[in-house]
Amino acid sequence: MKEILAWREINLSFLLDNLKVIKEKVGGKVDVIAVVKADAYGHGAKVISLFLQKYANINTFAVAHIDEGIFLRKIGVNKKILVLSPQLKSSIPYYFEYELTPVISDIEFLDELGKYSNNKDKKLKVHLIFDTGMGREGFLPSESEEILKLLRRYPNLILEGISSHLSNPENKKDPYNIFQKKLFYDIYNQFKDEDLVFHFSNTGGIFNFPEFHFNAVRPGISLYGYGDKLLKPVMEIKARITLVKELPEGWGVGYGHTFMTEKSTKIAIVPLGYADGYRRDLSNKGRVIVNGEYCKIIGRVSMDQFTIDITDKEVKRGDLVTVMGRENEKMVDAQELAILSNTIPYEILTGFGSAKRLKSIYKFQGKVLNDPITELNL
Ligand SMILES: *Cc1c(COP(=O)(O)O)cnc(C)c1O
Numbered sequence: 001m002k003e004i005l006a007w008r009e010i011n012l013s014f015l016l017d018n019l020k021v022i023k024e025k026v027g028g029k030v031d032v033i034a035v036v037k038a039d040a041y042g043h044g045a046k047v048i049s050l051f052l053q054k055y056a057n058i059n060t061f062a063v064a065h066i067d068e069g070i071f072l073r074k075i076g077v078n079k080k081i082l083v084l085s086p087q088l089k090s091s092i093p094y095y096f097e098y099e100l101t102p103v104i105s106d107i108e109f110l111d112e113l114g115k116y117s118n119n120k121d122k123k124l125k126v127h128l129i130f131d132t133g134m135g136r137e138g139f140l141p142s143e144s145e146e147i148l149k150l151l152r153r154y155p156n157l158i159l160e161g162i163s164s165h166l167s168n169p170e171n172k173k174d175p176y177n178i179f180q181k182k183l184f185y186d187i188y189n190q191f192k193d194e195d196l197v198f199h200f201s202n203t204g205g206i207f208n209f210p211e212f213h214f215n216a217v218r219p220g221i222s223l224y225g226y227g228d229k230l231l232k233p234v235m236e237i238k239a240r241i242t243l244v245k246e247l248p249e250g251w252g253v254g255y256g257h258t259f260m261t262e263k264s265t266k267i268a269i270v271p272l273g274y275a276d277g278y279r280r281d282l283s284n285k286g287r288v289i290v291n292g293e294y295c296k297i298i299g300r301v302s303m304d305q306f307t308i309d310i311t312d313k314e315v316k317r318g319d320l321v322t323v324m325g326r327e328n329e330k331m332v333d334a335q336e337l338a339i340l341s342n343t344i345p346y347e348i349l350t351g352f353g354s355a356k357r358l359k360s361i362y363k364f365q366g367k368v369l370n371d372p373i374t375e376l377n378l
Contacts, residue, residue, distance in 0.1 A: 003318075004359055006239035006272040008352060009325070010043050012051055012364040012372070014232040018223050019056050021230045025206055026213050033082065033199060035220035036072070037064035041346065042277075042353015043224055043235055044360050049077050050378035062218055066091045069100040076378075082127060082161075084218075086137050096122045103127045103163060105137040107146060114154030127161035127197070132183035133176060134165045141183055144190055161197035161216070162187060169204025169212075170227075177205075181212055188214070203227040226334060226345045233333050236325030237278075237352055240318050241290070243269040244310065253307055254299025258284055266311045267298065270321050275303045276358050277351035278323065281341035282306075289322040289330050290315050324352070 022032060034056075035041075040048035045063075049072055052058040062082040063069050069081045083095070086105045089112050095102050096116070104110050104126055117124055128147065131138030139147060151159055164184045168174045184200050191198075198214035203222040205212040225233035246266050253259040253267065270288060274280045283300040288308060295308040295315075308321075324332050334345035341348075352358065362372040369375045 003240060005242065006237070006270075006276060006323075006357070007359045007361050008042075009236040009238055010047070010360055010362045011232075011234050011236070012047075012055075012362060012376075013366070014225060014234045015043075015048065015051070015223060016056060018225055018231045018234070019052075021228065022206060022217075022219050022222055025210075025228075026217050029215065030213050031059060031197065031216040033060040033062050033216055033218045034058045034223060035062045035084075035202075035218050037062065037068060037084065037220070038350050039353050041220060041224050042350045044353075044362075045072065046075050047360075047362055047372050047378070050075065050373065051376065053077055053079055054376070054378055060216070066094055066100065070094060070098050073098045073100070080125075084129075084137075092116050096120065096124055101125050101127055101160070103129045103137075103161075105129055105131075105139065107139070107143065107150065110147065110150055110157075114150060114157050117154055117156035121156065123156045123158060125158045125160040127163055128159070129163045129165065130184065130187050132164040132180040132187070134167045134180075136165070138164065141187055144187060159194070159196065161199060162191050163199045163218075166200070166202060166205050166212075169202065169208055171204075172208045177209060177212075181209070221346055221349075224349060226349075233325070235334075235349060235352065237272070237323040237358070238325065239270050239272050239321045239323055241268045241315060241321060242271045242305070242317060244315060244317055252299075254283075255302060256300060258300055259298040264311075265298075265309060266313070266315075267307050268295070268310045268315050268319075269305050269307055270323065271305050272323065272355075272358070273302050273304045273306055276355040277348070277353070278306065279337070279341040279343075279348070279351065281343075282337065285340045286337065287332060289325075289327045289332060290319055292327055292330065294330060324348075 036045045039045045060080040064085045066087050069083050082101045129138040197216045199216040201212045201217045207228045225231045251261045280301045286297045287294045298309045299307045334348040337348045338345045362369045
């Protein structure tokens with residue numbers, strides 16, 4: 001059988017472990033809204049969402065855009081789905097048709113939704129988001145009076161939740177977090193007599209600010225293994241060595257000869273490149289694990305492959321390369337790749353996730369699933 005050259009490995013057991021860590025952090029009374037936008041941060045929204053629905057009792061999912069919500073409905077997600085980001089007016093009928101919950105950011109959209117709901121005599125549960133200092137989507141706190149007035153005019157819109165989003169919760173020491181919480185508390189106090197879902201925290205808020213949990217939280221990256229030491233990265237990137245060779249001293253390696261051999265050097269080719277989400281910034285900086293040892297990247301990362309130094313190492317064609325992941329006590333994670341390429345783990349994960357050439361292999365309880373949907377009865 002022809003082997004795969006490079007692939008993502010998605011460990012569903014770790015996803016459950018991470019969810020357990022999050023639940024322990026927030027306590028049993030706080031609802032966990034699973035954020036599965038951007039194809040579940042590159043892990044595959046179909047399998048991840050159906051898996052969480054069946055194996056983790058998740059009651060609410062969140063996506064960024066309405067098409068992602070429609071997709072989840074079409075594949076069989078029957079729980080609540082929040083559409084977090086502002087959308088175009090033409091999306092309005094689809095919220096009703098697919099029972100998606102808008103997280104409304106502005107008066108105009110609220111008004112348009114309300115008119116539609118009255119004209120069609122259709123009910124819709126809605127959430128509001130307030131801009132307490134994110135400076136992106138959301139009503140300004142001063143708009144709450146006007147919102148309440150509009151909601152009275154549109155009885156088919158049923159207010160179910162109030163939310164806000166933090167700007168810098170990864171930084172525990174930034175006093176801006178406390179400022180945002182204060183503004184959110186003011187809003188909370190205006191609405192708290194109603195039985196609503198109040199959600200304020202993403203991963204940073206969940207792990208750094210226990211007093212920010214309210215009665216629901218919206219973890220994204222922590223589900224996938226980043227944001228706390230107890231979490232386990234769900235995605236690994238693997239490949240097989242496709243070429244091993246010896247270069248003489250004084251030989252340039254790769255485009256632009258950014259690396260010159262200083263002695264006779266054994267190299268190997270790893271068959272994935274920036275087209276697969278392995279960033280070009282990692283040229284001459286990144287490392288991989290082969291046969292239990294770290295090997296450094298030399299030369300530029302190109303579109304389809306990159307080169308590693310395997311001098312004095314036992315490496316042959318076909319050997320397994322851990323490009324991102326763990327081999328015993330050695331590890332390369334998205335955090336390391338992010339630091340080396342001047343970005344954040346989110347961009348690394350979604351970068352690998354959008355690579356069409358990489359196949360996804362799902363694992364659960366140590367077993368590789370050839371067809372996770374059927375085998376797990378999702
Ligand atoms: C993406 C997103 C989240 C999840 O954030 P993480 O940092 O990945 O936990 C939560 N809320 C909103 C509004 C988001 O856009």
